[in-house]
Amino acid sequence: MSSFKPYLSAIEAPNLAEVQALPGLTLLEFGTEWCGHCRAAQPLMAQALASPTPWQHLKIEDGPGRALGRHYRVKLWPTLVLLRDGQEVGRLVRPTSEQDIQTAMSKA
Numbered sequence: 542m543s544s545f546k547p548y549l550s551a552i553e554a555p556n557l558a559e560v561q562a563l564p565g566l567t568l569l570e571f572g573t574e575w576c577g578h579c580r581a582a583q584p585l586m587a588q589a590l591a592s593p594t595p596w597q598h599l600k601i602e603d604g605p606g607r608a609l610g611r612h613y614r615v616k617l618w619p620t621l622v623l624l625r626d627g628q629e630v631g632r633l634v635r636p637t638s639e640q641d642i643q644t645a646m647s648k649a
Contacts, residue, residue, distance in 0.1 A: 548574060548602035555599070557612050561627035566596045566649065571603040571610050572619035578635050579619045589642035596646060623649040 548570075549555075560569070570586065572579035590598055603610035603618060613622050613629070623631035623645060630649040636642050 546600060548572060548600040550602050551607055554601045554609060557609060560609065560624070563597065563624065563627050565626065566646075567624040567627075568596045568598045568646070569609075569613070569622040569624065570598065570600045570619055571613070571615045571622070572600070573602055573604065576618045578617075582619050582636055585636055585639045585642055588639040589646065594646075621645065625649060 555563075560567070568590075572582075574580075586598075590596065601607075601609055603615055603620075613620070615622075617634050619635065621633040621636065621642065622629055623633075631645050633641060633645045636645075
């Protein structure tokens, strides 16, 4: 699944109840299109998710007043929240290498 898809807007993004009901492994990526750190992380995300993976990848646009980002206490972008059956099992803030992302995914 390509990481170059756009971030889901507040209208498109799932709400907390929908996220908590997701089965299996989910990687929530909080950020924005204009964030330099988020743009720099996109090739790393694409590499980490290039081979077949059980991870569902959701890119969520974050900002002030966005309930989902506030629930997960997102402070810096990008923040990756790793979920197993809707429950947080890992987190990575501002990844700087594909290996960081893969390591976090393997530990979840």
